[in-house]
Amino acid sequence: MLQVLTTVKEMRAYVDRVRGEGKRIGLVPTMGALHAGHLTLMRQAKQVCDVVIASIFVNPTQFGPQEDYEQYPRVPENDRAKAATAGVDVIFQPEAGEIYPAGYATYVEVGGITEKLCGLSRPGHFRGVATVVCKLFHIVRPDRAFFGQKDAQQTLVIRRMARDLHMDVAVDVLPIVREEDGLALSSRNVYLSPQERTAARVLYRSLGTAEAAVREGERNVTKLLGLIQSELARESLARIEYAEIYGYPELNPIQELQDKALVALAVWFGSTRLIDNTILEVAACS
Amino acid sequence: MLQVLTTVKEMRAYVDRVRGEGKRIGLVPTMGALHAGHLTLMRQAKQVCDVVIASIFVNPTQFGPQEDYEQYPRVPENDRAKAATAGVDVIFQPEAGEIYPAGYATYVEVGGITEKLCGLSRPGHFRGVATVVCKLFHIVRPDRAFFGQKDAQQTLVIRRMARDLHMDVAVDVLPIVREEDGLALSSRNVYLSPQERTAARVLYRSLGTAEAAVREGERNVTKLLGLIQSELARESLARIEYAEIYGYPELNPIQELQDKALVALAVWFGSTRLIDNTILEVAACS
Structure with missing residues (x-):
């Protein structure tokens, strides 16, 4: 029987009780507008934890x-x-004032990996993400927390925060869930007009172009980015915010692929901004 | 039998064990060079908790x-x-690399109350304090943590952080412990030459001057600061970094005393910087 709690106090009381029973707690932090990607996180949480709390x-x-x-x-x-x-x-579904009480003045800042990609185009975004996830971790005290690879940079920020601040929580990241035509599930997909929805398939196509080139031996980052940009340019409704490749998981600049690299895209379709990504993997020389 | 632990892993194992036994944990974060002020915190922790962990x-x-x-x-x-x-x-006594592992990039920032007093003269100081205390809270998971009023602004920063980030820990603040002649205990007092040690008595004297004036009815902050500065000026070895009065605990600027106010001093004696403070209290009109 699903319970909905809205206050920190109620949430703490619940957590104290189930922890007292020795149960393992899984947390799935979300902003709601749940789609199959979120549900995959929840089902996985249920597999490996005794109790699943989803925040909305x-x-x-x-x-x-x-x-x-x-x-x-x-x-x-x-x-x-x-x-x-x-x-x-x-479901933990607090009002904004419950999480950010009057006079709040504390933020968690993760440096380095936040200074590129979405961190550049959305100043303060990852500070907000790190801060709210830190708060949720304190309120829920989960054994494990579950995030989607769709927000690749976010998962790196949260892992870095948890490690740097010695938070006693495992951060599990699950693969991107996609529509049949390859569009990554996102709560923002509902903003798309039918034409934009069709156009948005170019994200997955362009990632696929890079993956295919890597399979055929391409290792040069500039050339891979050229292929991606050409593919994106074929879609007139797509406006590129960024299309970049970095070493993974450090997000270090690279010229040639080696080990793992993240291809990260942020592209506008009309007034809707979508992101997508894939990890390119190059086998070590044998 | 006092144990000394140096790794996060050992500390966590200890905490898991004693929490499993239902014991209440008190934490006294210190930088070592313990004096009677620290020992007061430890004894108080022992009074109200089952287990006392002191970090050095x-x-x-x-x-x-x-x-x-x-x-x-x-x-x-x-x-x-x-x-x-x-x-x-x-005693939890880690090496720096244990608390700040390679590649760490995460800081906790408390705004507002950190933008004055020691926050102005020591840029980054409170960011470092909030970050390390946040880490210690995560590693030790205390029920209560104990700090001295000597570091008045620090205690406000830590309370603000704990509240803002929904940390489940009570922050207890104990009064300043002083030498017989009034000098507040500080690990930095050992830096003082005999002449400077004598001169440093001016801190307590100047706070006392303000307290006496308030008892006699003075409510004007400019006048109170004038009295303090005159008293400090009589000591030729004292070089004022700041002498200020703010509303307490918000550290809001005030012209007239009302309710509680913090008098905060930072004064150099040679190459040693000492701080001291007192809280002026004005009874509400009856």
Whole structure:
């Protein structure tokens, strides 16, 4: 029976009780508007933990002033029904003032890996992400927390934070869940017009172009980026914000592929910004 | 029997064990060079908790590049003997690399109250304090943590951080412990020459001047600061870094005393910087 809790106090009481029973707690932090990607995280959490808590909180501090905080889809009834089918025990759905009480002034800042990709185009975004996830970890005290690879840089920020601050939580990252035509699931896909929805398939196609080139032996990053950009340019509705390749997981600049590299895309379709990524892997010389 | 643990892993194992036994954990974070102020914190921790953990860690990130990180007194043998007499169960004494592993990039920043007093004269100081205390809270998971009022602004920063990040720990602040002549105990007092040691009595005297004036009805902050500065000026070895009065605990600027106010001093004696403070309290109109 799915419970919905809205206050930190209730959440703590619940956590104290189930921890006292020796149960392992899994946390799936979300902003709601749940899709199959989120549900995969929840099902996986249920597999490896005794109790699954999903937070639904559209976090104001990770949106810039010109961004879609107000418009972000909020469908609590739908979310509850979906979460229940995925084995969630508790939804934690606080008001903004519950998480950011009057006079709050504390932020968690992760340097280095936040100074590129979405960190450049969305100043303050990862500060908001790290801060809210830190708060959620403190409130829920999960044994494991589950995030999607779709937000590749976010997962690196959270892992870095957890490690650097000696947080006693395992951070599990699950693969991107895609539509049949390859579009990565995102709560923001609902913003797309039918034409933009069709156009957005170019994200997956361009990642595939790079993957194919790597399979055929291409190792040069500039050439790979050229292939990606050409593919994206064929779609007139696509406006590139960034298309970059970095070493993974350090996000270090590279000229030639070696071990693992992240291809990360942020592309606008009309007023909708979508991101996607893939990890290119090159076998070590044998 | 006092144990000394040096790794996060050992510390976690100890904490898991005693928490499993239902024991309440008290943490006294220190930089070592223990004096009677620290010992008071430890004894109080022992009164209200089952297990007392004292950390001894000279935290590099809270020292500026020109500050006394290298010279800061390190007397581990003495510290252990003193901590044992004060009822400490475990000393946590990690190397810097244990707390700040290679590649660390995460900091906790508290805004607002850090933008004045020591926060102005020691840029980055409170970022270092908040970050290391956050780490220690994660490693030790104390029920209560104990700090001295001597570092008045620090206690406000830590309380703000704990509240803002929803950390499940009570922060207890104990009164300043002073020498017979009024000098606040500080690990840095050992830096003072005999002449400077005598001169440093002016800190307590000047705080006393303000307290006496308030008792006699003075409410004007400019006048109170004038009295303090005159008193400090009578001591030729004293060089004022700041002498300020703010509303307490918000550290808001005030012209007239109302409720509580913090008088905070930072004064140099030769190459030694000492701080001291007192809280002025004005009864509400009756």
